[in-house]
Amino acid sequence: MLERIGVFSTCLADALWKDALAATYRILAHVGFEAVPVSGQTCCGQPAMNNGDFASARAVLDRSRAQCAGQADVVVPSTSCAAMLRHGASLLSVEGGSTQWWELGEFLWKKCRVRSWPALPTPLRVVFHPACHRRMLESDDCHTPLLALVEGLELVKIADEEQCCGFGGSFCATHPTISSGIAQAKLGAIREAGAENVVSTDVGCLAHLEGVDRAGGGGLRFQHFAEVLAACL
Amino acid sequence: MPLTPPFEEFRRSAGEGLTQKIRLASSTKVSQRKTALSSAFGDPDSARIHAAAIKDFVLSNLGTMLEAFEAAAVRRGIEVVWARDAQEANEAIEDVCREARPKGARVVKGKSMATEEIGLNHHLEQAGHHVVETDLGEFVVQLDGDHPSHIVTPIIHKDRHDSAAAFRKAGIVLASDEPEAIAEGARAHLRSEFVAADVGISGANFGIAETGRIVVVENEGNNRLSTTAPHTHIALMGIEKLLPRERDLALFLPLLAGSATGQPLTVYTHIIGGPREAAEQDGPRRVVLVLLDNGRSRVLHSPERVILRCLRCGACLNVCPVYREVSGHAYRHVYPGPLGAVLAPSLEGVEDYGDLARASTLCGACQEACPVNIPIPDLLLGLRRQATRQGSWTLWRRLAENDRAWRAALRLVPLAQTLAPGWRESHARLDNHSTAAQGEPHGRP
Numbered sequence: 304m305l306e307r308i309g310v311f312s313t314c315l316a317d318a319l320w321k322d323a324l325a326a327t328y329r330i331l332a333h334v335g336f337e338a339v340p341v342s343g344q345t346c347c348g349q350p351a352m353n354n355g356d357f358a359s360a361r362a363v364l365d366r367s368r369a370q371c372a373g374q375a376d377v378v379v380p381s382t383s384c385a386a387m388l389r390h391g392a393s394l395l396s397v398e399g400g401s402t403q404w405w406e407l408g409e410f411l412w413k414k415c416r417v418r419s420w421p422a423l424p425t426p427l428r429v430v431f432h433p434a435c436h437r438r439m440l441e442s443d444d445c446h447t448p449l450l451a452l453v454e455g456l457e458l459v460k461i462a463d464e465e466q467c468c469g470f471g472g473s474f475c476a477t478h479p480t481i482s483s484g485i486a487q488a489k490l491g492a493i494r495e496a497g498a499e500n501v502v503s504t505d506v507g508c509l510a511h512l513e514g515v516d517r518a519g520g521g522g523l524r525f526q527h528f529a530e531v532l533a534a535c536l
Numbered sequence: 537m538p539l540t541p542p543f544e545e546f547r548r549s550a551g552e553g554l555t556q557k558i559r560l561a562s563s564t565k566v567s568q569r570k571t572a573l574s575s576a577f578g579d580p581d582s583a584r585i586h587a588a589a590i591k592d593f594v595l596s597n598l599g600t601m602l603e604a605f606e607a608a609a610v611r612r613g614i615e616v617v618w619a620r621d622a623q624e625a626n627e628a629i630e631d632v633c634r635e636a637r638p639k640g641a642r643v644v645k646g647k648s649m650a651t652e653e654i655g656l657n658h659h660l661e662q663a664g665h666h667v668v669e670t671d672l673g674e675f676v677v678q679l680d681g682d683h684p685s686h687i688v689t690p691i692i693h694k695d696r697h698d699s700a701a702a703f704r705k706a707g708i709v710l711a712s713d714e715p716e717a718i719a720e721g722a723r724a725h726l727r728s729e730f731v732a733a734d735v736g737i738s739g740a741n742f743g744i745a746e747t748g749r750i751v752v753v754e755n756e757g758n759n760r761l762s763t764t765a766p767h768t769h770i771a772l773m774g775i776e777k778l779l780p781r782e783r784d785l786a787l788f789l790p791l792l793a794g795s796a797t798g799q800p801l802t803v804y805t806h807i808i809g810g811p812r813e814a815a816e817q818d819g820p821r822r823v824v825l826v827l828l829d830n831g832r833s834r835v836l837h838s839p840e841r842v843i844l845r846c847l848r849c850g851a852c853l854n855v856c857p858v859y860r861e862v863s864g865h866a867y868r869h870v871y872p873g874p875l876g877a878v879l880a881p882s883l884e885g886v887e888d889y890g891d892l893a894r895a896s897t898l899c900g901a902c903q904e905a906c907p908v909n910i911p912i913p914d915l916l917l918g919l920r921r922q923a924t925r926q927g928s929w930t931l932w933r934r935l936a937e938n939d940r941a942w943r944a945a946l947r948l949v950p951l952a953q954t955l956a957p958g959w960r961e962s963h964a965r966l967d968n969h970s971t972a973a974q975g976e977p978h979g980r981p
Contacts, residue, residue: 318949345942351932352917353898355924359933366937394914435899439913463563467857471897478544478858478895485857485897488559 305337309377311367311404313384314346315506316527323506326533327380327407333536334415341377343370347387352395353472361395368392371402376414380407380529382434382504390439406437407529408504412445421535423455429531430459430493432503432512435467446504446528453535459498463488468503470511486515493523504528543858543895546866554693558863561692565854568798569905576790576800587791588909591845594745594778595836601745601778602827608748612810615824622654625828629656629737629770630663632824636734636768640664644729646752646759647671648739649687649848650772650828652870656737668729670758672722679706685864687871688796688850693863726758736762736820740773741847742788743825746781749809750825753792753802760804769820771808774828776836776844782807788847795907796849831883839918840882845908846875852902852912858895867892874902878915881923890923 308331316323331338348364351357368388371377379385385406392398403414411417431447450456469475469485490512493501501523503509513525540548547555573580594601606616619625633641643665645651657667657678669678673690677683679702684690691699700713708725711717738759742751750771752759763769779788785807793799812819835844853859853873864872869880869889877896881889893916902912935941 314946318946343939345936345939348936351929353920354929355917355920355922356926356929357921358926359929362933363936394917435897435901438900438904463566465901467897467899467901469857469897471899474894474897477541478547480544480547481858481861481895482897484547484555484861488857488860
């Protein structure tokens with residue numbers, strides 16, 4: 304009997320990047336879990352919190368955490384949403400529940416102790432863009448060690464790799480010139496390194512970078528971290 | 537149409553040239569900081585955490601520690617003046633200048649953000665005193681009638697040709713636009729100012745509660761001349777700048793220098809112990825220390841209290857993606873960047889400066905770089921909360937409390953995307969990627 308595990312899909316993956324979700328389920332099956340979506344899930348509450356309405360954010364975060372009551376572990380294929388469910392909860396003084404919230408890579412590296420992974424069918428040179436909210440997870444880097452396990456995957460370093468992509472949630476709508484300026488700096492560094500594939504853990508970063516890249520006529524390919532690992536299976 | 541926030545407006549009018557200059561300089565500063573801190577400390581992160589704890593100890597005991605500091609400073613012959621606000625500080629400093637030369641003193645100034653904060657130069661000039669900035673960057677700012685755009689590198693928005701042009705406009709002869717020639721021109725011009733000055737004014741990086749001494753760090757030597765050559769030295773210090781003991785400098789000096797300029801230590805470290813003693817041949821006859829509150833004790837009792845740990849190193853500016861796009865001038869306040877986005881609304885109110893807290897992606901690079909680990913993203917969120925009516929997102933909340941309605945609403949995301957130019961081009965993705973699991977909630981295959 305496989306151990307059951309919850310998956311909190313995240314709004315942006317649900318709306319824009321369902322391939323990342325399909326990939327997440329394949330990965331979790333590969334490491335021996337029966338993954339099921341958290342029933343009745345909606346949002347982690349981050350949009351309201353980032354816009355200063357803590358009261359509404361708290362109500363929604365509270366509800367989402369309650370939906371997971373009784374689940375020991377829930378996997379979130381987004382650094383930003385996972386950070387909201389953990390660090391955001393402490394900021395909003397949302398308490399209770401014994402659920403452990405894991406960002407996907409964190410779950411694979413720390414909880415499942417994945418130390419080997421099948422090879423890629425075709426070799427790939429990728430830039431890994433670390434999502435900024437990793438800082439709020441207060442967790443060591445789990446993603447580059449995991450990607451390093453994949454035979455056929457070459458990690459390409461870029462200048463200023465720790466810089467933000469410029470997305471910032473509604474920031475990209477309220478400050479579009481600044482937001483896309485930040486993205487262009489990032490895309491410039493990627494092109495300078497001669498890479499064509501960009502991998503990240505967050506659909507927010509990916510969709511933002513992809514949008515700015517396409518607007519500039521660029522031809523980079525953007526993939527969710529889960530899509531890359533699932534491509535090996 | 538939504539109102540364009542001032543930041544966005546600034547970036548549009550400033551253009552790409554400014555951004556290129558700031559990005560390049562910032563990127564260099566970030567790598568120099570990392571190198572310096574990792575060679576100064578076995579574990580730079582634990583040094584930051586330790587320093588934060590010491591500053592928190594100071595903030596928790598600020599009243600008694602300030603009194604101890606004052607008593608120790610007075611024993612050394614330093615005159616201590618308490619200033620509740622900018623006006624009191626300006627008046628106190630002007631009084632001392634007038635005592636030095638009633639018909640208008642010649643004043644040489646070292647770099648100090650606190651003096652910028654109170655608008656000191658303007659006040660002294662109005663009162664008939666002659667003020668010269670002696671830090672090279674600040675001197676260029678003064679010649680140009682400009683404002684600093686960075687708290688450590690005031691002319692980060694200018695290149696050497698801009699600086700040379702400012703000098704020539706002021707009638708200072710330069711051999712060329714090379715940095716050495718500019719420094720030589722400044723040196724020749726400023727040397728006579730130091731000799732003729734009645735009063736030297738400096739800021740203070742630290743005040744030591746244990747001994748009553750004042751610590752000033754710098755690289756150009758202009759502060760050494762400003763604080764020793766004239767008859768009178770006036771130091772302006774924010775009340776939060778205390779350290780408990782002199783031995784704390786062993787941690788804070790390399791931490792500050794590494795974070796600010798990527799140096800193991802600054803070129804000069806002045807530990808000022810008071811006026812010239814009877815047997816001494818040089819040094820000022822009079823040392824006056826002005827302790828500036830100007831809203832700080834209000835911040836001390838606010839949710840933004842920990843921003844008072846700040847050492848003014850500027851590391852948060854250098855790593856900030858938004859600062860790199862817009863420079864310090866976009867912040868409209870003497871303290872720019874992530875620290876300013878917290879400090880300006882804390883000191884002046886969210887009504888006037890609340891938009892600074894929204895001009896951030898909340899990426900957290902600032903906290904990671906901060907030598908005293910200030911949780912700037914959390915503080916920005918708190919300020920956003922103060923500036924927002926609670927319950928303004930009720931419609932959204934109702935939607936998110938009903939998963940059927942929520943799933944229906946997610947299908948409208950492409951519509952919302954049109955508001956964000958960066959995402960406009962992503963529409964295609966909905967057709968390409970998301971059809972795979974359409975109709976199946978949460979993409980489970």
